[in-house]
Every structure is written in C-alpha cells, then in structure tokens.
Amino acid sequence: MPAQRIPRKNDPASVRARQQALGLDGEATAIDLEPWTRAAETVTGVAVIPVSIAQLDVSLGEYELSDEGDVVEVGRANEEVAVPLAHTEGGLTASMQRGARAAATIRTVVLADRITRASCFVCGSVAEAVELARWVEAEVDPMRKWLAAAPLPELSTRAKLREVKTHVVGPMCHVLWRWTTGDAVGPNMMTRNAYALNMGYVMERAPVKPQRAILEANMGGDKKPSHEYFRSGHGKTVIAEATLTDEAIRRVLRCEPDDLLELAWAGTHGAVASGMQSVAFTPASAVAAVFAATGQDLGMVGTSSMAHGVGRRVDGGLNVSIRFPGLEVGTVGGGTTLPYAREWLELIGCAGGGRVYRFAQIVAAAALALEISASAAMATAGSENFFRAHHERGGLR
Amino acid sequence: MPAQRIPRKNDPASVRARQQALGLDGEATAIDLEPWTRAAETVTGVAVIPVSIAQLDVSLGEYELSDEGDVVEVGRANEEVAVPLAHTEGGLTASMQRGARAAATIRTVVLADRITRASCFVCGSVAEAVELARWVEAEVDPMRKWLAAAPLPELSTRAKLREVKTHVVGPMCHVLWRWTTGDAVGPNMMTRNAYALNMGYVMERAPVKPQRAILEANMGGDKKPSHEYFRSGHGKTVIAEATLTDEAIRRVLRCEPDDLLELAWAGTHGAVASGMQSVAFTPASAVAAVFAATGQDLGMVGTSSMAHGVGRRVDGGLNVSIRFPGLEVGTVGGGTTLPYAREWLELIGCAGGGRVYRFAQIVAAAALALEISASAAMATAGSENFFRAHHERGGLR
C-alpha cells in the first residue's frame, strides 16, 4: 500500500503539514509545540495526563557522594511533601493518601548509587577472554585518568567510572562499567564514555586484541528487569520504611494486622511459585505516576519498579518497608527540563542539581504509601473494602 | 514542618484552593481540568508529553474470539500506520522510523488472549488445600453459570471466565482465574468477578471451608514481571516479525548482517548470565511511548514489555521477531476514553470496541521497528553510528 510519507522536521510548517496529512485537528494538536521540538523528532501533538496530589509525611536523609563513590548521609529532616501523580487510575491517589495516613511518617534511606553500561568484547577463545578480563580489572585507575585527560568533547566529566566487573563466558568478556552520573539518570553520558573506553582504550591497548566490541550486551539490566539488576542495583538504591500501629491498621486501613501478615506470607509464596523476581505489591503504579508527572523516562518504569517488600510484626504494630535496588531517576537533563515536568519537580523541591537523592526518596516513599493501602485492600476483610471502594468510586475501568 | 491539609475534592473551588495552597500558578494548572475530574482523585493540574509519529508498514491480522476463548485469524491486510509516541527521548522516534524502513513490512500475529486474577485460599492443611484445588478445577462450568445468573449489579458480563489453574503449596490453594475481557484491559472487571467467585461461590460452597480468601496473591503477574507471566501470558500474546534484507541492513542500518547476529548471540548470553527473564533489546521504550500517548496504564509498562527477541539468518537476510507474552492493552475503558488519548487512538483506528487485537499488533510492530534500529546502533560498526547519532542529534540527556 503506497502511503504518503509525512514530513519529518520540527519546524512550524513541517509540523503543520504533518498534522494536516494525518487529519489531526483536535485538542492534541492545538497546543504550541515549540517547547518540545528539540525533545524528540517528528513532534506532532501532545498527550495530556491529569496530575493529582498525595501528601506524605517523610523523614528524608540528606546525602553526599564521597570521593570513593559511596553515598554518605549527612543530615535528616522531617517534612511534608505534596507528591504529583500523573495517571488515570481511579482510586490510586486516594489509596496512596490512605496509606500515607496509616503510615504517619515514612522514613527513607539511600544505600548506593551506580548505573551500568554492560559492554562485551568477543575474543578468539576463552583463554583470551580470561586474559582480557584480568587486564581490564587491573586497568581501572589508568582508565579513569585517560577519561579525564582525553580531549574528546563528547566525553562527559559528570559520568565517573567507579568500578568494573567482568564476567567471562565462552569467548566473551562481558564488562560492566559502573558509573555515577550526578543528578542525571545518565544513560547517554555513560554510553559516550563507555564507547570511548571500548574503542579508544580497550581495543587500542589490550594485550589481546578482541575481535569485536559490543557497546551493550544485556548484563547490566538496561530497561529490562534482571536478577543482576535486582541484586546489584542500577540507579539509586533506596529503602522506605514505616511502622503501622495496630490502631492505624484498624482505623485507617480497616483490617487487622494479621490480615496484612497473612497477605504478605501468601503473596511472597505466590511470588516464589510464579517465578517473580520483584516481590512487592504494586510498586509500578506509584513509580509510573511520579515518573509521568516529572519527566522521567517511562521506558524505565519496569526496571525502576523492581522492588522487595517486607512486613514484620513489632511491638504494637507492623514494620513495613520496600527496597528499590535501582530507581533510575534524574533532576537534570532529559524530560526534567521541559515545561510541566519542571513545574512538578519544583513543587517537591527537586528541580535542578543536588536534588536527585531527595527525589529518589520521595518516589520510594510514595510507593510505600500505596503498597500499604493496596495491600490492605487485598487482605481478607480488605478484599471486601477493595471491592466496595472500587465500585463506589466508579473507577473508569 | 507542620503542613496544611489540602482539600481533596475535584469541584472547581476545591481544585483552585488546592492549587493556591500548593503555590501552583504556571502552565501545569492553566488548563481546564474538568475532563479529568472523574479519572482520579485530587486532580490538580496536568502533565504534558510531546507526541511524535513513526510510520510503519504492517501486515495486520484480523481476529475474532471463538466461543472457547481462542483467538482466530479471520483476515489479514497490509496498511500503513502512523504510530503516536509520547516521550522525550531524543533519537527514539527517528530510530524507530529507521527500523521501520529497514523492515519494509512488519507482520504481526495474535496468539492468545487471557488475563489472570490470582487469588489464594488459605486452608488448614495441605490435605485440605489439595481437596479444595480438585473441587475448584471440577467446578468451572457451574461457576460460569453462576456468574451469568448472579443478580449482582457489580459483576461484569464482559469478563468471561475461561479456565482455572490451581497450585497447592503448603496449606495454600492458589487459584489463577483466567479471563477474557473484551476490548478493555479488564483488571477491575475481573477483580469484581473474581471477588464474587471467591466470596460468593468458593467460600460458600467448597467441601472444605478455607480459613481465608485473598483476592490477589501474586501468582498471575499483576504489574510485576514473573516467569509465569513470561510463559503463560497476561493480556494479548503477540509476535511481530520482519525480514531484513542484507541490502537494507547495509544501506539503512549501516552495518553488516553478522554485526546483528553477533549482537544477538552476545546479548542473549549476557541476558542469561545476568538472570534476565525478558530477553530483547529495548522493548520498554516503544511500549511506554505508545502507552503514554493512548491512555494505557503506565504501571503496566514493565509487565507488558516482557519480550523475547530472536534473530536468524535466512536466505538473503535476517528473520527478526519479538514475542510479547502479554500486552495489557485496551481500546475501551480506563484512560482510553479521555481527551488526547482518544484522539491518538482514533489516528490509528483503535478507538472503541472491536479494536483491541489491532491495537496490540501495532504496539508489537512499533517495538520491533525500534528493536531493529537500536540493535544495529549497538552492534560493532553500529556502535560508532549510535554514538555519533546520539551526539549529533544532541539528545537531551
């Protein structure tokens, strides 16, 4: 079927021609597209998602990155945050708000910060791949210096090489370059630096010349969940925790502590039985809603939602928590600089440099609040509540 | 910080009061929120994401659901589709377009349609759980009749119970209720029906009374990737395939067929080494972009992006394909009825009933187009291209 090829450029005339060719004349193309013409190719209109607000009491840590690349807590303060949530799932915001009320204060902690570009060098044999791996591991310091000194304008100085992990299997020497990338998520900056290392350092200097360098060969968890991602992290590793009093469980969540413990027990075993790597309740709903409001990469919703939720009886209540091995979040670069997203980031004090650990914690806290309430809705007595709640609110779906 | 509690309602005065309390006075709150006041609670503003367009040549199957719940192909036609992509990742749309050009026509097929609510009945012993499981498996027909006849207004007649899978472990009898839900994704309708079955049928009539019914206990893959999801599906199971000619690989993708095969080989082994359940290249980027434009549930980006990509040498080129075990997509209900989303669905002929298999195929085709180009960008010679491409286009990140 010979269809017409629409113009691809983002100048006003091309945009208009494109809209006409496609017969688009409604709301989606009525807004001025100028602010986004550099964000993507062939921009033709917009999608609009409503943003609702949940208020959370949080105890946020203040963090700095040490010279060695460790995340160090240097302060902590309680505050209330109004979290923006872009979604159209009836009940979600109310449920998160209910969870926040049950939790009282949610305490968050950042454990680590690393992002990985997983390259692969194909060698002539296992023996050569092993030799290469040993050389690469010993060469990290010189590589750092080379990166710092290399007169390549495309290299990023913000992406800092922290460690290297190698994994030889067959004649492949997989190399996980592990970086910190400041307040940006950093895939592109580490890609540029990893490419430079692969082509300008390894392929040039290795004692055994690989047959081939592949920039990304899947060992690091780039946009696909994996056990390596779950275990070793990719982005910011954050845990959020809260203590639910028995009284709050009954009054706010309208169930019994045992209902939640039973659900945690059955749900964990159900997860094991089904081969679930990420054992929690519905972290993706919260992660997606905050990501969509704040200009994060929605292609990273799945990976960033990998989580491990845990509940435990303590005196007078339950300790509940959720661990995110890798929240791929940024407060600079990418979609965060664009209209709307910027405004929502500003609402929570997370626009611009020096805010990324704060932002990661807010995402984790929001997810924990939703976990608490959604779990309660699925527990026995809660099942009834859940059913009624969804019905009464007339959720759209 | 003792913060004020904002009003929660969605009437105009409450919305305005909320915006003022939060100090929001920019673009994000300038738009009329009325269309979304029923979509979520505490709606306060909007997020706006630019939508770009990639044109794909596709061979789409036409499908009907048989009485037994099988997806039957009743027709097939080639057409060109202009796919809306909501994202801010510089290079993504151009890359998908390049992949589409290399692929010429992408052929898609729908294999199956099922969505699961995974309940759990906690019994007094393994013996009781086994007895319950056998009873539940034998009771599917009466359950279907009961659902059809039950005078409960909240039950959905569109969610049809197709099979039941049980899994006993410990004193738990996990029950996977498997449904078709028409053109809606259907989580809420199957939740209501599953709840009714649990409480109104199983708990009332089972020969062994369970101690507890849990509506969802993680065995089905609800918003969390799992091997069960990857193997048995959740939503529409779709494969998209294309044949890349050697000439197209060289001219359009600027690499050699062997570059792509080597990447597929190393990337698959890297995935195995890292414990990746979903082995493909970057399906989530495409899935997220189409989902965000068309009002799909962004919390399902991770699960719906589970995929298995395969490449293979054939005469004169490469056969490439991607299998999605479960695209959780809808063309009615949820965010699909809302402004903007509706318009983008209409652009691709996917708004309203009878369109969901069409839509699922378009998502899969778009993802394959991006896989092709992004893979090429990561292959050896391609690495260079990728690097240069990202640099030249000045991607935002």
Place this chain on the structure above:
Amino acid sequence: MPAQRIPRKNDPASVRARQQALGLDGEATAIDLEPWTRAAETVTGVAVIPVSIAQLDVSLGEYELSDEGDVVEVGRANEEVAVPLAHTEGGLTASMQRGARAAATIRTVVLADRITRASCFVCGSVAEAVELARWVEAEVDPMRKWLAAAPLPELSTRAKLREVKTHVVGPMCHVLWRWTTGDAVGPNMMTRNAYALNMGYVMERAPVKPQRAILEANMGGDKKPSHEYFRSGHGKTVIAEATLTDEAIRRVLRCEPDDLLELAWAGTHGAVASGMQSVAFTPASAVAAVFAATGQDLGMVGTSSMAHGVGRRVDGGLNVSIRFPGLEVGTVGGGTTLPYAREWLELIGCAGGGRVYRFAQIVAAAALALEISASAAMATAGSENFFRAHHERGGLR
C-alpha cells in the same frame, strides 16, 4: 603426553587389562564386576557408599493412574518405613531421624505424573512456526493412535503421550511432549517415542515442512532446573506435610516455634533476594542419599530436589510441608534392577512394578524429616545446637 589407549570392552580379559593398565589393584577393583557389565561401558571397578537407615512414620496414599492420566488416590495407610540413605555426611542420618521424631507422622500426597521431552522444530518464519504449532496441538489424538499402531520395535508402549504444549518464539516451534511412563523414570522410552513422532509424524505430515527437528531443546527441564520445571513438574509431583506440636519443637528440636517461623521468614526473603527458584532448606541432601541407595539417576538430583517449603502457625504447633514439583524416580529399569539397589528398594517395598508412587512419597517424606531438623539446627537457639552437634559428632568434614 602420549598415553596408551585402554581397552574399552567389558569382557573379563578387557576389564583385567584395563585395571592393570591403570595400575588399579586395590579394593575398588577387587569385586566381581559381572553384574554391572551391561550397565555401562568400560566398567573397571566400583564405588561403595555406606547406607544408613532412618525410620519414618508415614501416611502414604495409594494411587492409580486414570485413563486420562490423572493420579487418583484410592487408599491410604499409616506405616513405618526404614529409609536407606547412601551418603558420608556425618550428622545427616541422625538429623533426619530427629526430624522424623519431631514430626510424628508425615503425610504425603501425589498430585500429578508427567515427564517431558522438549523438542523443537525450526521453521522458515514465525508465521510458519505458528501454523505448525496449531496443527500439532490439534493432532494429539491421531498421534496417539499412530504411536500405538506403528510397527517400530523400538517404540515403547509404556510411555503414553498425554498432552502437548507448544511455544512459538522466533521461527522456532518448541513442542513439549508430555508423557506418563509407568514405574520407570522413562527418559529413554519417551525419547524413542518423541523421536518417532518428530521424524515419522511431524516431519512427514506437517502442513508446513520444518527445516529441522531437534529432539531436545531445553524447554522441559531435562537435568537442568528451570522455572518451567518448578511450575509444571517433571516426574511425580508430591507434597509431604506434618504438624509439629509446640511440645515436640521444644523437646525434640530444642528450639521455639518462633525460631522456626523466623527462619522460614528470613530464609524465604533471602531466597528471593538471591534469585533462588527452589525455596527450601536442604532437600538435595535427602534426595541424593535415597537416590544413591536405590539406583536412581544421580544426574537428576538437582532437578528432583527443586522444592518449595512452607511453614505456618496452627493451633498448638506448626504445619510444615515441602512440595516437590518433579521427583524423577523409578522402581523398574535403569539402576533399580542392579544388585544392592534392588535390595534397598525391597527393604521399603518399592522394587518392581506398581510401586513408583509409593517410592516417590517415601523420598518426599524423608526430605521433609531432614528439613525439619536441619531448619531447627539453623534457627537461633538452634544455631548453637547445630554447631555443637556437628562438633560433637566429629563430622568428617
């Protein structure tokens, strides 16, 4: 180093020549090898493993296979079984005995019986593979008849084709032939039948001729643990359960019920964190010991040990259980007919036909007994016991 090639045959002269060439003149070659000369090639000596005995009270089901291939319980009786355990791990037998004492009676149930040969047909495209899959699924009945009627002496009539599962990914049509194999484990009989189906039926009659048939392509779990194995079984699916009274936990296991529950909780979460598909404590130790005594295939210890253990508070004690998705056991064929192995099978009433479900249950019961005791040894107070026990008994390692 040019070494001499030893004779390969199993006649007495060749055996002797081989022993001399290798300088073997100790105990390992002092025993008459005649009984084993048909069991393996190049038989040269023997390995001897001590067999110890644990006594278990068990409630064993009596089972028959229905015409449809379902395992049906037709009776149940309590008895005491003296289980033979071939191993050299100091403490193992005593620990299993302690667990049996704590458990009082262990109740076992067989849920299913299937073993799989996972073939693969490589087609020219996804479209062809899909067509093939649909044809194969519709052809199961004729295939059964063809197998029954085929005048091929090598076909097994004991291996009965029960179902077929197909899985299309790329141009591959994976086909899981699922069989019952009577009282034998059955890999060879189903291999012969699957080979005949592949070559004599599918490759001859399929509407789309595959390019290649591969007899085994890894989807079924043949000697490698997998989620498919864990979920769908391979061999006999068996659960063993027991109720530990609080009194028995304290007196026999010398710990508190909470110690065991805490271990179960932390151990399950540790398993999740480490990506463990098989979540139990030490089932492989028990499975290996029974297998080695009774002539089972030791290469199947890993797969047969896949297990899911669960503990739960009940009135006055704990309900504990272990689920084996696939015990690959036989009471006829293979090593079971050989000296020593036969004698140990006879001890437990499991030598010969009609005993395989009995045997599978005894393996599961033995494993549960060990789980109970070994868990207790690892729980807090138990840690101390474990340490002391190992030390006092002067385990060899």
Place this chain on the structure above:
Amino acid sequence: MPAQRIPRKNDPASVRARQQALGLDGEATAIDLEPWTRAAETVTGVAVIPVSIAQLDVSLGEYELSDEGDVVEVGRANEEVAVPLAHTEGGLTASMQRGARAAATIRTVVLADRITRASCFVCGSVAEAVELARWVEAEVDPMRKWLAAAPLPELSTRAKLREVKTHVVGPMCHVLWRWTTGDAVGPNMMTRNAYALNMGYVMERAPVKPQRAILEANMGGDKKPSHEYFRSGHGKTVIAEATLTDEAIRRVLRCEPDDLLELAWAGTHGAVASGMQSVAFTPASAVAAVFAATGQDLGMVGTSSMAHGVGRRVDGGLNVSIRFPGLEVGTVGGGTTLPYAREWLELIGCAGGGRVYRFAQIVAAAALALEISASAAMATAGSENFFRAHHERGGLR
C-alpha cells in the same frame, strides 16, 4: 503403628541387630562396614555403583591462591587423565569418550575460589539493619584478626575469611561471609567460623544489637541453585574449552558444524523461554558420575552442575566451552578419605592436599566432553545417531 525401634549405634553388635531387625541378609550387608562407621550414623550396609573410565586429553593449569585470595596460574601442562565415572546410565561413558575424541585437547582454567555462609541478622528496623551492614563491612580486618586469635578449638584456621557482602531488605541484614577453605569443600569449617563470628563478634560488639542471628538464610546458594550462585560462584569457578575441527565434527560426532550451532541456538532460546538459570546440555550427568566415584557430596550435584555452555564458529571449526560458577569439590575431608573414593582420587592424582584445583578442572573437562557428544546426539542428523546409539547399546532404561 507401633513399629520396633532399631538400635542406632555403629558397633558391630548393633549393626548386626539392625540388619536382622530389618531382615537384611543379602549382598548389601555382606561387606565389612567398619571403614564407614565414623562416616554416618546407623550404618547398616552399602550401596555399590560400577565405575567406568573415560580417557581425556587435558591442558590443566597449575594454580596457587595468593595472599589476597586470588587464584593465580603458575604453570600449565598437557596430560591424559583416566576419569572414573560411577553411574549406571548406558551410553554415558561411551558418549563422554566420543566427546573427548572429538575435542582432542580440552583446556581448563580456574577463575576464582570462594564459598559462602549466608547468615542473617534480624534487627528492629531497616534503619538499624543499615547501620549494622555498614559496621560489618568496615569490620572485616578486625574480624580476621579475631578469628586468628580466638582461643576456640573448634575454629578452623584453614577457612579464611576473604570478603563480606551485605544485603539489607526489611529489618534483615543478610551477611554473606565469603571464605576460601583450602582443599576441602569446607561447609563445616566455614559454618563453625561463621557461627563464631555471628555469636562471638557481631552479637557482642555491633553498635546496634540485632534481635536474632540466623546462621544460614539462603542468600548464598547452599545446596539450592540460585542466580546469586550462578553469578558470584560457590566453590571453584572453572571454564573448560575445546576447539572442534570441522573434520572431527563430521568424522567423530557424525554431524555438521551447523547442526551443533543450530542446537545451541534453539537450546539457548528454549532455556530462556523455560526460565532455566543454568544453560547447558547435560552437565549434571558428568558431575554426578565423577562425584559419586570420588566421595564428593552428592547433595551438591545440583548446585555444582549450574553451568553456562557456549558454542561459536571459528576458522575451521567450533569453539565450545562450559563455565561452572561453583564446583563444590574437595580432595581432603568428607567422603574423600574413605576407601574406594580414595582409590579413584589417587587414579587421577587428586588425593590429598594441594590437588583441589586440579580436581575441579578434571570435573569440568569431563563435563565438556559429555556436552560435546550429547549435543551432537541431539542435533538433527545427530538425533538419528542418538536414537540408534541408545537402541543398539540396549541401554537399561
């Protein structure tokens, strides 16, 4: 059912009484049990497994453990080894021999040596668990000194603490104590040392007192396969590789190089589709056979068989290899000191101290030889061979 309780001791009178009580009077109890009375409790008879021999040409590295715990290659030599295989699977030994012939020389390399005891400290909150984790990680040096100086006779000086990995999830601080254990597998010696560290160091000195110490909580892969095991190893990490010439593939394996490559391709994708963590062909058959002959722990067959096999076209043939992340092998302690086992270890020069890396390499080489031949038997033309071979040899099963 009140059954008689057999005597439990291993003195001659108790053994005889036991045999009589159980009605055992055949071969299995005819052998003098004295050598094994300290190896296990309630020893009552023996199991005997025939041992066959395969001859392998190997290039073995000579290794030393550096002060830092790295495995360093200090030499390499070719030799022929006659590998003892205890099993009763007809065809296995001949198949391994065929693979060895096709491979010519198999080259092995040891990459690493670590074994893990995965303890867990349950704290009062996530915050406390994080504090504990940071303290533990900083305390490794003092812990090493404490172990060396502690006047506890039960501590092992051979088990050396090399690193610690912590993983906080919920209020749990999982601690992976990583050891080298010389020529022993070492589970008991590291258990004793880990117990001492847990109880004598952490519980005594930690800045935040844990509520509970659990000696083993599943994160390390103890007798259960896991991704952590597959990725980080447990025992000796070894790769074996060989180059199969096209001529050898055709003449010895009777198939084409492409048959093997196609099988590798389909088998790897089948493994991915089925959620197989360990992607190889039949490593467990070889590992089990060598383990059973040489007194290794058969409960570790499943974990030690975790493997990653890779094949790749090279000039004039195929490079094939198998990677074992963790071969749990010993040449001292445990069953290795017992009759028969000792003799078979001596045959391959692996009895006693300083031989463990040699032994690990031989296991890996034997497994690769079997992989080569068994793969060929399953490839297309090979399927026919496999079928015929099994039929002709009249394998027992």
